[in-house]
Amino acid sequence: MDAPVRLIAVLAALLALAGCAGGPSAPAPAYNGTDVMFLQMAVEQITEGDRVAALAAERGTGDVRALAAELREQWARESGTMRRWLTGWEQPLAADPDAGAHAGHGDLHALRDADLAELAAAQGEQFDRTAVGLLLGHLHNCVETSRMEAAGGVYPPAKALAQSSTASRQGQIRRLLALAA
Numbered sequence: 001m002d003a004p005v006r007l008i009a010v011l012a013a014l015l016a017l018a019g020c021a022g023g024p025s026a027p028a029p030a031y032n033g034t035d036v037m038f039l040q041m042a043v044e045q046i047t048e049g050d051r052v053a054a055l056a057a058e059r060g061t062g063d064v065r066a067l068a069a070e071l072r073e074q075w076a077r078e079s080g081t082m083r084r085w086l087t088g089w090e091q092p093l094a095a096d097p098d099a100g101a102h103a104g105h106g107d108l109h110a111l112r113d114a115d116l117a118e119l120a121a122a123q124g125e126q127f128d129r130t131a132v133g134l135l136l137g138h139l140h141n142c143v144e145t146s147r148m149e150a151a152g153g154v155y156p157p158a159k160a161l162a163q164s165s166t167a168s169r170q171g172q173i174r175r176l177l178a179l180a181a
């Protein structure tokens with residue numbers, strides 16, 4: 001065997017041994033930072049939106065009240081699942097607001113105390129219109145957060161939850177738009 005062939009054979013053997021000697025490589029994590037951020041943002045959005053839905057379920061009329069009750073039930077299920085995943089991954093339920101954790105994840109409008117005060121002060125049809133407007137904006141933000149997960153998450157159950165919640169929220173948005181018309 002001439003020198004170049006022998007060198008190649010030795011290098012190949014060394015590479016093979018190095019691969020074996022290192023043992024099995026660590027498995028990739030079942031989730032990534034996008035999954036964590038999605039869950040943290042979604043839990044926060046659910047908590048925020050539930051403040052509107054709770055008032056609307058109590059004081060809204062007809063379809064507004066029914067949709068608000070539906071949202072609260074759906075959000076309770078989703079939030080419980082999201083919290084279990086984050087806890088199981090030993091991740092905080094909320095992103096550290098001082099760490100710029102939401103940087104690069106869009107600047108979604110959050111409900112302000114003034115929005116909730118306006119809703120609480122409204123009566124009758126004005127209450128329903130205000131609740132519908134706040135819920136429309138809120139559900140739009142939820143869809144945007146779910147799209148972030150669909151695009152960059154890796155945990156299959158979280159991606160499936162994002163897909164199903166997007167579909168249900170889009171249906172809820174259509175119903176709210178019909179109520180606003």
